[in-house]
Amino acid sequence: MKSLIYICGLCLCATLFSCTQNITVDLGEYESKIVVHGILQPGELPRIYLTRSVPYFEQINDIDSRYNFIKNAKVAIIHDGNSETLTLKNEYDRNQSDIFDNEEDSALVWFYEGSTPALENETYQLSVQADGQNITANTTIPSVVPMTTAEADFEVEEFFSESDTLQGIRVNFNDPAGLGDAYRLAYSFREQVLRYDDNQEIPDTVLVNTSRVMNRFELDEGRDGEEISIFEYFFPSSWYSERTDTFNITVRLQHVETDLADYLSSLLEQEYSEGDPFVEPHLIHSNIEGGLGVFGSYAPSAPDSLQIIFRYR
Numbered sequence: 236m237k238s239l240i241y242i243c244g245l246c247l248c249a250t251l252f253s254c255t256q257n258i259t260v261d262l263g264e265y266e267s268k269i270v271v272h273g274i275l276q277p278g279e280l281p282r283i284y285l286t287r288s289v290p291y292f293e294q295i296n297d298i299d300s301r302y303n304f305i306k307n308a309k310v311a312i313i314h315d316g317n318s319e320t321l322t323l324k325n326e327y328d329r330n331q332s333d334i335f336d337n338e339e340d341s342a343l344v345w346f347y348e349g350s351t352p353a354l355e356n357e358t359y360q361l362s363v364q365a366d367g368q369n370i371t372a373n374t375t376i377p378s379v380v381p382m383t384t385a386e387a388d389f390e391v392e393e394f395f396s397e398s399d400t401l402q403g404i405r406v407n408f409n410d411p412a413g414l415g416d417a418y419r420l421a422y423s424f425r426e427q428v429l430r431y432d433d434n435q436e437i438p439d440t441v442l443v444n445t446s447r448v449m450n451r452f453e454l455d456e457g458r459d460g461e462e463i464s465i466f467e468y469f470f471p472s473s474w475y476s477e478r479t480d481t482f483n484i485t486v487r488l489q490h491v492e493t494d495l496a497d498y499l500s501s502l503l504e505q506e507y508s509e510g511d512p513f514v515e516p517h518l519i520h521s522n523i524e525g526g527l528g529v530f531g532s533y534a535p536s537a538p539d540s541l542q543i544i545f546r547y548r
Contacts, residue, residue: 269523271363274495281312285304309363310362314360319349355377358375359374373522377490380490382536402469408462410455417455418455419449421447423446485539487538490535496531505517
């Protein structure tokens with residue numbers, strides 16, 4: 236009986252292995268699309284970045300092949316019936332590239348810039364002609380929402396069966412009536428960080444300016460027209476055991492247009508799912524007709540200052 240079971244097991248294994256077949260899937264030729272990145276804010280000149288999408292598995296060797304800037308487009312901003320053609324410009328900006336290891340290196344980025352500052356509560360239309368394609372998008376810049384208070388505060392967070400008291404920034408404001416508002420905090424401060432040079436065993440302590448924005452948005456759904464409170468956990472970049480530091484923080488409240496909030500949130504979700512075989516890929520939100528990307532806007536409030544006495548532990 237045991238021999239019969241053994242023989243049946245071998246036959247089953249042989250059957251399973253004999254069913255293995257390699258299949259080649261023809262994905263067809265990749266069609267590149269125009270990617271728009273344009274974010275307007277009151278008082279600032281419109282700036283539009285245009286690039287071409289690339290295949291997911293394409294090898295990236297330099298900044299040009301990574302971003303694939305479009306430099307021969309006709310770009311216009313239409314506002315209140317008047318059209319302004321934007322001018323192609325470039326600048327070196329390390330913040331646009333994370334492929335360099337050295338602080339001194341930077342990337343030459345290309346963009347189209349207008350000459351008329353944008354206004355709050357106004358609607359703008361984007362028109363792009365490139366590669367034989369016509370791209371359009373619209374955005375209405377939201378109003379500036381002032382903060383009523385900005386202060387250092389504490390909040391208790393629950394982590395499974397444990398709780399912890401977090402130190403951070405709390406901002407209160409009055410939401411204007413009308414559903415569809417999204418908010419987040421942007422803040423900056425000076426701090427000491429550790430920096431190593433080549434072959435350096437003991438790091439230098441360097442004073443730097445640090446700027447951050449919340450990686451989530453507070454929505455007015457269920458509290459439209461009411462007072463809203465936002466708490467953002469604060470933690471410096473460097474860790475010093477058993478030490479207390481005082482940080483002078485400048486904070487702004489950003490009133491973010493819905494398309495821009497959806498776009499930035501989807502980027503974060505996509506980043507979380509990247510490389511995880513057990514998570515379904517997250518599609519990036521876009522409001523670009525005929526292309527990809529975002530043409531959105533936000534309105535920052537006037538800055539306010541607060542002080543946090545932070546205890547490293």
